[in-house]
Amino acid sequence: MSEEQIKELEIQFEARIARDEKIEPKDWMPEKYRQTHIRQMSQHAHSEIIGMLPEGNWITRAPTLRRKVALLAKVQDEAGHGLYLYSATETLGITRDELLEQLHTGKAKYSSIFNYPAISWADMGTIGWLVDGAAIINQVALCGASYGPYARAMVRICKEESFHQRQGYEILVTLMKGTQEQKDMAQDALNRFWWPSLMMFGPTDAESPHTAQSMKWKLKRKTNDDLRQQFIDQTVPQAELIGLTIPDSDLKWNKEMGHYDFGEIDWDEFWQVVKGHGPCNKERMKVRIAAHENGQWVRDAAMAYAEKQQIPA
């Protein structure tokens, strides 16, 4: 194809997106659209899979059977989310194997929030409430993404997320009705997870060079700062209601703007964690790679069995 023809196709493509048409796997798309989608969608898939690790750790230590079945179901959902998203990404012409390879070699990223440790039971409450809460805000905005398979995966995921957040908040409601020790545990978890949760929305708009292109392609429907503000505005009253204090001395309601003003985010910490220097980056990768490698013989055996069944006796 000549450069001119590609230009023409690109113009038609941009017009389709502007008309809110969906793009499907076999449609022509600019190479950059394909690559950007592979990057963002796989990063999203990896986050679901790595996100199982901090919570999976607590399943055997859940305090009651009710909490245990809920946590187990939530972690299973996250595996499902990862699978929906991997399949959707594969429609762009990359294999599952390549995607996992990118995760395991560190070429692909996942949400930096999962590089923080989950050290107490209150962390299970806080992760459900804040981390899934932040994820929901991101994901609802993506249900209208231009790439059909991504948007469809998002719709399915959003339907499942709301229980994740509610079970987390319920854990905190219960702890905040308990002993002083339990209340302290809940507050401590919030202190540790509040700022990393705000970082989940990514760098400020001013520091986010891809935002304009992503908005145009409807790979992003709202900017990082807008989503972050929405999260803060809806979360602060939820903390107050159960007696938790947001660890931000600059936080206050701005009547004029109809929003909460909040303090400075430590972006150095964010970039440190993204670059692999968070508290758990190495641990998460080690566990993930071991799970993959230890499962190889099972996958091989299943394949060998399937092939044997196909040979007529």
Next chain:
Amino acid sequence: MKKNWPLWEVFVRSKNGLEHRHFGSLHAADAEMALENARDVYTRRNEGISIWVVESKHITATNPDNNGELFEPAKDKVYRHPTFYDLPDEIKHM
């Protein structure tokens, strides 16, 4: 030598009276495992009462590049629609 599990397309009937609808895809070693995985991945909340799986490589699809010649001729055949025909206003139930 490493062999990857093939890709399967999953179709789910959400209740009797409705058709099977494409839900997504997954990897599995064989058809039986594809059904089991589809159950776990796509019907954790009563989304279905029947599942079909078919290996993706067996699906033949039209190419969107040919959409013009394939689907556009139908556009100017308005006489295939009831609204094309002029009838007296008094006529009911037709």
